[in-house]
Amino acid sequence: xxxxxxxxxxxxxxxxxxxxxxxxxxxxxxxxxxxxxxxxxxxxxxxxxxxxxxxxxxxxxxxxxxxxxxxxxxxxxxxxxxxxxxxxxxxxxxxxxxxxxxxxxxxxxxxxxxxxxxxxxxxxxxxxxxxxxxxxxxxxxxxxxxxxxxxxxxxxxxxxxxxxxxxxxxxxxxxxxxxxxxxxxxxxxxxxxxxxxxxxxxxxxxxxxxxxxxxxxxxxxxxxxxxxxxxxxxxxxxxxxxxxxxxxxxxxxxxxxxxxxxxxxxxxxxxxxxxxxxxxxxxxxxxxxxxxxxxxxxxxxxxxxxxxxxxxxxxxxxxxxxxxxxxxxxxxxxxxxxxxxxxxx
Numbered sequence: 001x002x003x004x005x006x007x008x009x010x011x012x013x014x015x016x017x018x019x020x021x022x023x024x025x026x027x028x029x030x031x032x033x034x035x036x037x038x039x040x041x042x043x044x045x046x047x048x049x050x051x052x053x054x055x056x057x058x059x060x061x062x063x064x065x066x067x068x069x070x071x072x073x074x075x076x077x078x079x080x081x082x083x084x085x086x087x088x089x090x091x092x093x094x095x096x097x098x099x100x101x102x103x104x105x106x107x108x109x110x111x112x113x114x115x116x117x118x119x120x121x122x123x124x125x126x127x128x129x130x131x132x133x134x135x136x137x138x139x140x141x142x143x144x145x146x147x148x149x150x151x152x153x154x155x156x157x158x159x160x161x162x163x164x165x166x167x168x169x170x171x172x173x174x175x176x177x178x179x180x181x182x183x184x185x186x187x188x189x190x191x192x193x194x195x196x197x198x199x200x201x202x203x204x205x206x207x208x209x210x211x212x213x214x215x216x217x218x219x220x221x222x223x224x225x226x227x228x229x230x231x232x233x234x235x236x237x238x239x240x241x242x243x244x245x246x247x248x249x250x251x252x253x254x255x256x257x258x259x260x261x262x263x264x265x266x267x268x269x270x271x272x273x274x275x276x277x278x279x280x281x282x283x284x285x286x287x288x289x290x291x292x293x294x295x296x297x298x299x300x301x302x303x304x305x306x307x308x309x310x311x312x313x314x315x316x317x318x319x320x321x322x323x324x325x326x327x328x329x330x331x332x333x334x335x336x337x338x339x340x341x342x343x344x345x
Contacts, residue, residue, distance in 0.1 A: 032322050033162045037169025039210055039325070040069060041177050042203075048174045058175055066171040070163060194340045198333065205332040209308070210325050216293040217247035220254050220285050227280045231273040233261060247289070248324050249312055254285045307331055 027034065041048075044065055052061040173180070185195050225240020233239065243257045258281035265274035308328050315327020 030165050032320070033165035034169045035322060035326070037166040038173050038177070039206065040166075040170050041173030042206060043211065044069065044170070045174065045177065062171045062174045065174060066167050069170060070167050074163075190340070194343070197340065198336055201332055201336040202329065205329050206325075209328045209332075212293055213248055213324075216288050217244045219292075220244060220247040220288050223284060223288075224254060224258065224281065227277060228261065231265075231270075231277055233265070233273075233277070243285075249309070253289055254281060258285065307335075 024031075048061055048065050051064060052058060055061050055064075181199065185199065188195055188198070190198075221240045221244025224243040225236050228236035228239050239257055239261065243254045246252050246256050247254050258277060262274050262278045262281075265271075265277060308331070311327035311329075311331035312324055313327070315323025315325070315330065317323065319326045
């Protein structure tokens with residue numbers, strides 16, 4: 001019995017989709033490294049093009065860019081991550097001490113004859129629940145640090161593999177990124193205008209979410225860390241990194257860090273430092289969020305902050321930390337496909 005052409009095509013498509021899903025399943029552990037390598041290649045392509053015009057040899061230009069990028073990443077990790085890990089360990093070691101200090105300050109404030117405005121606020125707080133929550137958080141940090149110490153060799157091996165795969169991905173996509181994009185584009189059963197629209201939306205979202213958000217988040221984290229350090233706030237490196245992470249998440253941002261830091265200074269009687277931190281954070285970090293970030297991102301992404309926020313949350317739940325970038329990209333592509341579907345009707 002001979003199969004019709006349409007039936008053969010359906011069978012082939014099913015087999016093709018099966019192979020794609022199987023390949024994605026096999027590579028699921030390395031998706032993060034491949035994805036980051038591709039993103040780096042996208043942003044470093046202009047540098048690669050300029051270098052290629054000088055050396056005239058694609059493989060040499062790809063090798064120089066990939067090797068230099070890996071060295072820079074390792075240097076940044078050495079400079080920033082190790083101090084943060086050290087401060088996290090100190091925080092865990094002295095967690096009970098800080099909890100007792102906070103409790104004593106709160107109790108003194110509650111027993112004050114003439115409580116100030118923040119004392120009136122503190123009196124409404126449930127002290128026992130705060131103490132228990134603080135202990136729970138400290139315990140989780142301790143488990144994380146202890147586990148990391150026990151599995152340090154495994155972590156180093158995993159991280160080395162991540163760097164190697166990321167480096168190879170960066171090397172490959174620098175030379176063949178456009179070819180891969182064109183091959184994927186030919187598989188889409190759409191008009192050229194619609195393919196172009198999807199590709200443009202994809203690139204715009206990457207530049208907006210990845211480029212604009214990362215630049216502004218890093219800047220906020222560095223500036224917050226500096227002001228925390230200058231005002232002698234404990235764990236300034238760690239808090240600066242938390243600010244950078246919080247700044248990546250829409251509708252959250254740096255206030256979730258600097259407001260508690262300001263309250264901490266007030267509770268400890270450091271009113272001048274509290275005013276400095278509050279004013280600096282409100283003016284400088286606020287200016288980055290409200291002026292610099294919109295200028296870098298512009299209207300390219302064409303999505304509401306709420307849609308981006310949902311994309312980030314959903315992306316984190318599925319892809320982990322990479323979801324901060326992958327989630328909004330998926331949502332943006334969905335919005336574009338909805339627009340294309342309306343045009344096809």
